[in-house]
Amino acid sequence: MKALIAAKSDVQLKTRESLTGEKKWYVLTVENEQDLMSGLDSENPELLVLDTESFNVAEVFDQVNLLERATKVLFLLDNQVPDSTENIRTFLRPGISDYLTKPFDEELLRHRIFSLISASFLNTDTKTKQNLLPELHDRKTGRLDAKKIADVLGISLKALSAALDKNYRALHKTPHSEKIQKELAVYKRIIEVLYELFQKPEDIHIWLNSPSVDFGGKTPLNLITEGYAEAVLDLVKDVQEGSAG
Known part of the structure; x- marks a missing residue:
């Protein structure tokens, strides 16, 4: 499975570490909007971790409607920004997108990621x-x-x-x-x-x-x-x- 991390280097590292475990991930990282768009088009990842401190969510969604793709989106919010959840409320969909407020620990980040992609791993037996x-x-x-x-x-x-x-x-x-x-x-x-x-x-x-x-x-x-x-x-x-x- 592919994960695209659009965030600063310290968040990239924590996110990459949270993806290690039961499932194997191919992880790509980007730090600017151009590389983000290119990565979405060329790799079609199952998961996008989008740091709202580094990227303008509205501008990203103006260029590509992530909610209509197979890609699940996890927004990372800055707790120093007032009403940060209001800026992404329009883009939240149960089972398709979620959010996490910084700072956070690796276990909570892993859980939020797992909750978004868990249906792919459900045992049908x-x-x-x-x-x-x-x-x-x-x-x-x-x-x-x-x-x-x-x-x-x-x-x-x-x-x-x-x-x-x-x-x-x-x-x-x-x-x-x-x-x-x-x-x-x-x-x-x-x-x-x-x-x-x-x-x-x-x-x-x-x-x-x-x-x-x-x-x-x-x-x-x-x-x-x-x-x-x-x-x-x-x-x-x-x-x-x-x-x-």
């Missing part, structure tokens, strides 16, 4: 996918278990009870209550889609705890604990559909 998904049901009743769902999401049962607007003591006593199965099904679907996209629990937790422009800078986990699991489900579905497209 149903049995393998089922094996990846943790058990979310009570063994005796077969019903969804709130405690197991909370554990997978990385939150306390008390936090989940508040999100569900349910009595904590009652939920603690019967986490697989028949009365909450419909609500728990939303959380199960979120977890299923996240495992299809990321496969690894550590990558899922990074995504759940990463601020999102779609949620005004809040993390998906913030929304879940505030009782807006449906909104998070809509987002992960958009990411899944966008990545598959």
Whole structure:
């Protein structure tokens, strides 16, 4: 797979390092707009990492509509620039483009890159996918278990009870209550889609705890604990559909 890094040298190095691992990448680097356009035309990369401090995003998109190509775009934003996300909001598409604010660590950068190109690596074997998904049901009743769902999401049962607007003591006593199965099904679907996209629990937790422009800078986990699991489900579905497209 090919990645084109349009950024300054220090960002180029960190991005190149984040691409090492399970998949082999052919990495190209550019530092000016002319070389960027040439690289996009000649190499048709699967991934473009675009540093908004080094390049004018609007001018780049005036010349080539990256959202209509197979190339996924990761914008790198400068945290010193006020309202930097507003400058790229028009160009953000679930599963097609994303952003990351500097400074950032290599692990978070790797995760954002992986989230954009993950659909290419999805294992289509149903049995393998089922094996990846943790058990979310009570063994005796077969019903969804709130405690197991909370554990997978990385939150306390008390936090989940508040999100569900349910009595904590009652939920603690019967986490697989028949009365909450419909609500728990939303959380199960979120977890299923996240495992299809990321496969690894550590990558899922990074995504759940990463601020999102779609949620005004809040993390998906913030929304879940505030009782807006449906909104998070809509987002992960958009990411899944966008990545598959």
